[in-house]
Amino acid sequence: VENPGKLSLRSDLTVSRAIASSGGLAKGAESGNIILFRRNGNETESIKINLDEIAAGNSEDVTLTPFDIIDVPGKGGRSSKYPPVIQDDNANSTRTEPPLRIID
Numbered sequence: 001v002e003n004p005g006k007l008s009l010r011s012d013l014t015v016s017r018a019i020a021s022s023g024g025l026a027k028g029a030e031s032g033n034i035i036l037f038r039r040n041g042n043e044t045e046s047i048k049i050n051l052d053e054i055a056a057g058n059s060e061d062v063t064l065t066p067f068d069i070i071d072v073p074g075k076g077g078r079s080s081k082y083p084p085v086i087q088d089d090n091a092n093s094t095r096t097e098p099p100l101r102i103i104d
Contacts, residue, residue, distance in 0.1 A: 001072055014061040015049050016076040018070060025051070036062060037069040038093050 002023025007013070013021075013054055015036060034049040049070075053059035064070075 011065045030073045035071040
């Protein structure tokens with residue numbers, strides 16, 4: 001994405017809206033090979049997202065949940081099999097909602 005980073009999570013934030021909020025896809029981004037990492041208890045689930053299929057109305061635009069991480073690989077790059085380890089900059093702060101992180 002053009003401006004990777006943390007986003008505040010709204011109740012209706014979807015993958016496509018989160019990417020748009022981050023400046024859209026960067027040149028050379030693999031829009032059909034996006035991975036959403038989602039915590040599920042002690043496990044992390046990997047969900048493959050095809051932004052082209054979402055735009056065409058052929059696939060659901062997944063609503064994001066707290067701590068979701070979106071990985072948008074560049075052309076020729078590989079998607080991560082494992083979620084990145086992200087250190088919370090505000091671990092001691094009183095945050096009311098968990099961060100959402102978009103990486104590319």
